[in-house]
Amino acid sequence: MIAPAPTRRGRWIERWDPEDEAFWNATGERIARRNLWFSVLSEHIGFSVWTLWSVLVLFMGPEYGLTPADKFLLTSVVTLVGAVVRVPYTFAVAVFGGRNWTVVSASLLLAPTIAAFTVMEPGTSFSTFLLVGLLAGIGGGNFASSMTNINAFFPLRKKGWALGLNAGGGNIGVPVIQLVALAIIGAGGGPRVLLGIYIPLIVVAAVLAALFMDNLASVKNDTGAAKDAARDAHTWIMAVLYIGTFGSFIGYSFAFGQVLTIQFGRTPLQAAYLTFIGPLLGSLIRPVGGRLADRYGGARITLWNYVGMAAATAVLIGAGMRKSLPLFVSVFVVLFVLSGLGNGSTFKMIPGIFQAKALARGLQGEAAVAQGRRLSGAAMGLIGAVGALGGVGINLAFRQSFLSYGSGTGAFVAFLGFYAVCFVVTWAVYLRRPIGRVPATASASEEKTQLSYAEV
Template structure:
């Protein structure tokens, strides 16, 4: 049995969650305590990341702003781009500075964009570039996903990582819905001329979570990355093919999450109250469905579940086109909500594809004579690197969705139809990719080697 981990200056040394005796003797309590604060930090980060999905609904002539639809879609796209690009350095930073230290910094720095938002969002005449700069700073909230997922992976044994990572990711994604609920509360209680109240709600929450992280979290010396793992992953074609699929799932979730209210305003002329009354439900249900997508993938194969969800998303997009043509607000919002649920399922199943694909590669290496433990250790390191890359690419896909809406609603037609047709074509491309590259192999792996794939897929 390994020695119990020692704690000094918030650093845990000798941490080995795979030691069941140490795990039950206190390791589980330590890991869960860190997980709770990690979920809170990521949740607040996602809320700040998607601030502008709510704030742009308030920015109308009543409070002195005359930004057009294209400018508003640009404003919600900029934080998405920055947050996505920060995922790679954030996932590295936690291995360099420690989970506690980086969580304290990553949460505390959210005070900067939140304070600037509070100051400028009700100052008429503020130029667009100021809001774009503030939105870019708010992108730091999107990076917390990568650092917290890396940290949680080191804290939990492989047999519990699926549950812990699903809870951590879901808790963060719910932040997209909660910030919209905050916007709904502000509109309902104070009217549509006080967007600064949304930012004001989050200032004390950020301070609280920052102090809580400094008090309750630990740094773990086991958080390490394999040298060159990302470079090796970047040379593997499956990295980019799976990333393309993740654009279809997570890219859709985050892209639709920040654009939904603006789409309702531009497609149906919805008021701020009408928009925020509907926009929270889709992200909420999509966040809740993500763990279920991973659970289904464990049982039916990640490629199969991702294929079915993307097929459903294609059907849902067709429904949106019909609803827009019929001018049916109810059918349109119902179809959009369905897309959120399906994208959440696809998020979970697409992430499960990553370790499964690299586990099969490890199996092939073992059959060719390589050492089994070394092959599967390498596959786990590569899986972690691919998760970081896919998360970055998927987030950029969300920004691309908002750019597509920007072009669609400013091309003279005032309709989202061109954007929806583009998304439909992309879902069709993803379906073809899964069918040709993964579906047959996923079925074979599920039938012939379920135990090995399942064990590695929990990483």
């Protein structure tokens, strides 16, 4: 049964086999779910801190002396740091243990929050805001370590749901902080009120993680997994697909309010009334994307999801050119929902891909499961990091589009082209060969891999 190692300090689990149904039903599921809920809490607050500046820029009126281009650059920097730190955060789970790193990563969120509380006033230089924005980027790293950790707790048949719920609960930190900001702006409060609310919440998340989460000994000290995952072409193929889904979600979350204020002349309060809806629905739908992928295959859901995203983007281009705010907002919300659905389906694909590769190498039973879990957990952090860079690209694209054309239309044209590329990649790599039909010269392992790819 499960027993903590006597030589280790803290909450350690030495034996963990979620694919064993007897073990899972007896004790595994209860422990996995407990770790999932507290992981969601910490990741949720991490997302809120990461997207803090998408809200703070709405508070920054003319008295702050920042141009729209300055604000897009500021949010781009925050997004960039959040993407980059996901790589070391992925390694951190193997180095320190999932529970231990959750405590540390949650506590680190105090630095950007307190720093923003200190400098958030007119007269502060733009360079100071950029430096403080760099700190806020660490909130984006919590996703990578959280997903790597939770991936190890659940069996393959449950991963779509569990990872979707974990990520969706984190993603929902975006609309929550926007809703809190809306309430504060509506009540006539300032940005320091918002920051003052989150500082104690960060402390609570760190304490609860310390009290109720666990470390898995099987994940500890496996830093080589990330290196192996980085050498696999599928890691980078999935990273491209994740740019299209999560990169869209986080990029639009940062940019939506600014697009409404610049292109459609909405006030910060009017923009705040609208900006939270898309991220909220996109976050809530992410577990549904994982569940659909569990049932029908992540590759299929992802493929048709890109069709929907491309269609929505085409409508957005028309709505922007006609300056139809109701149509623009409605379709933008649909695009958020599709990005959330695709987030769930793409992340479900990752464990299935590496499980299929393990089987193709001749591994069987627990050895194949362990290898698939090992590489998929590491790959998730790398894929999450590259995917978040899509948010940087979106904000820079909007910045350049407004500088060049005075609207976001040019950026949306570029996004439409990228979604078309993602559709082709998904079809060509994972769905091109019909299920059950392989060349006569293909080996049994190749056939098994192809069939599994179609089902991932």
